[in-house]
Amino acid sequence: MAVIPFDNDTGRFELTDEVHRSLLDRLPNSFGVQTAGEGVADVVVRGTIRRYDDEAPLFRPGEEPGRVNVLERQVTIVVAVEVVDVQENVILWDATSLSAQGEYLEGSQSEDQGREVAIQRLVQSIIDGLQSDW
Numbered sequence: 001m002a003v004i005p006f007d008n009d010t011g012r013f014e015l016t017d018e019v020h021r022s023l024l025d026r027l028p029n030s031f032g033v034q035t036a037g038e039g040v041a042d043v044v045v046r047g048t049i050r051r052y053d054d055e056a057p058l059f060r061p062g063e064e065p066g067r068v069n070v071l072e073r074q075v076t077i078v079v080a081v082e083v084v085d086v087q088e089n090v091i092l093w094d095a096t097s098l099s100a101q102g103e104y105l106e107g108s109q110s111e112d113q114g115r116e117v118a119i120q121r122l123v124q125s126i127i128d129g130l131q132s133d134w
């Protein structure tokens with residue numbers, strides 16, 4: 001299995017490496033396969049990071065009029081991904097708009113922690129999708 005670094009349509013360039021590392025760590029073990037270069041792999045995983053958002057879905061009115069206190073923030077990552085059987089030239093599984101969220105507490109946690117949760121959930125969604133069709 002070859003896992004190609006995803007193209008990245010966002011301004012968050014660190015996502016390419018973070019998503020790639022997480023996929024490399026978890027995909028081969030989940031399916032009992034080894035990683036290989038793209039030229040010799042039987043299966044290739046590739047995709048594009050389409051969107052990255054950091055929003056505040058949980059807040060309450062602040063003490064001053066027109067102000068809010070953010071309690072929780074949420075990172076959302078959206079990707080397009082496809083898994084191709086190179087030998088048969090067939091798409092084994094694909095998703096054009098797969099998204100995952102990672103929550104973190106404002107003030108006590110960082111966006112990095114929320115992003116890590118979102119990436120882990122994203123990778124798990126890819127594994128679940130592949131397992132349902134593989």
